Amino acid sequence: MADGRVERGNQTRRAVLERTMGIASVDGLEGLSLGKIASELGLSKSGVFALFGSKEELQLATVRAAVDVFVDEVVRPVREEPAGVEKVWRLCRHWLAYSGGRVFPGGCFFYSVSAEFDARPGPVRDEIVKVRDSWTRYVERVLDEARLAGGFRAGVDTDADVVPQLAFEMIALMDLANAEAVLHDDVAPYVRAGRGILDRLKAVAAAPERLPERPPTAADFVIPS
Template sequence: MRKGELTRQAILDVAVRMARYSGLSGLTIGSLAAAADMSKSGLFAHFRSKEALQLACMERNSEQFIDEVFRPALGKPRGIARLQALVENWMAWYSRPGGCLYLAAAAEFDDLTGPLHDLMVAEQRQLLDSLARIAATAVEAGELDEDTDVFQVAQEVFGILLSYNWMSRILSYPDAADRAWAAFNRLIDSHAVASRRV
């Protein structure tokens, strides 16, 4: 990676940390320049506009999510073990200081139009599709019934994760993780092949 690309990535890492606290709307070239110890003109040369900065920040957040949540889970055996690892990693992601930029972006841009909204929606759909594909590996492995609606499983797992985030971060319930795992296990058991239910 060239020096300019390394510098841009380091700037975006700072931007993602800031946006977790202030949201993407609170992220400006001026505030980021101060946090990254750069001049506004130097930062402007990398991004040219606030919207370009916000889009790049969202894309960097997705790269970090893949590296920290999906990639380690894909190292697990196909099937339920992979889905469990994904949920565990995702819960850890939600526990990071400042919260989840995916959720912040969804709250900020759900009723707006334009590139930020469109990227937010595309990323959320990709997350659900990825969950469904991982659930499909459990069907292929013979761990879940062959008639399992994997997109339904994906939506329910996503709902469990969102609920966990709310119960843990907003309400500070100490048993939020235990309840999330209870819901996940109940979901998996409801689709498990007969040999796994006994």
Template structure:
């Protein structure tokens, strides 16, 4: 439904800047010049609106980060593509506040409930996918055998998250460049054939 997607697009943008708690049926209806009853009929409650917003943000993340990276060949090049895709997503933000999940995790990490569980589940799915991609590269013989692939995925993801947080906090785009260099150096250090990481 077009009106539902319009509402969720606005909700994701607001939440990225002001947090999910700032969302309300009244505010969205006013900002989008639609009826309050119409917005309420689509979501029913503030919590359902928040949950729908998180789920919509998962779809955006999948479209902007996961799918583009999966176009890279399996192996260390796909691991690199995941990291670079993550950095692109945050560097040219889809939302005014930068990465939706960086903001949402900070807001709800210590608050039990369905919204937190949904955010945590999305984050866990991403970590599992990143680790599986790294493990596949190791199975293909492109990452050294003495390394725990889940540790490497965690390390690369942590670097990207720091870049996303600091670039926004300090209004310093160069943080992305620094982290991209560090991530590439780390991959070269564990690659069985660093030439695979050379630019095409």
């Protein structure tokens, strides 16, 4: 009986977080309300409160749940691939598909909540900073693995700043693509970002011919209605 109650609690928690991730990607984490969520899901407010304790805890749990979704959509598909610039490209391509496919209805969850909390000190901002820093470090790691595997052309491979600079540029292109695509409900920013990232990788690659000849086209992105 105890196990049954625990499982029901876990199911309720998953249902709540599924809903809060979608809401937060559009309305922000401050748009979350224990009472509203309970009403929408046909749950008691006291039951939802018992699972999370406070609005801040609900916000933190939502951020952490979104990390799991992001990893499944963007990181895990390339995790076992051999190091190289091709892996870097596919990682970015998965990110563009994650944003363009509206895995979260508001586009990239972390772009949305970062803009919301970037100047608000506190535990929620700290958690978002940790997540964003982790993503940057992962992109840098994949790039550095490509460099160490001989994926960068001579001269570039010994530049100490090339990896953090490339990571910064690629993440900036992806973030801007997300912002413009969501604002204008248009896939063109994803195409432009893909072209920019691919051109940048070809410029440093030892074997640029291993990368796609052309970036994704508008036909490769379909924003759900």
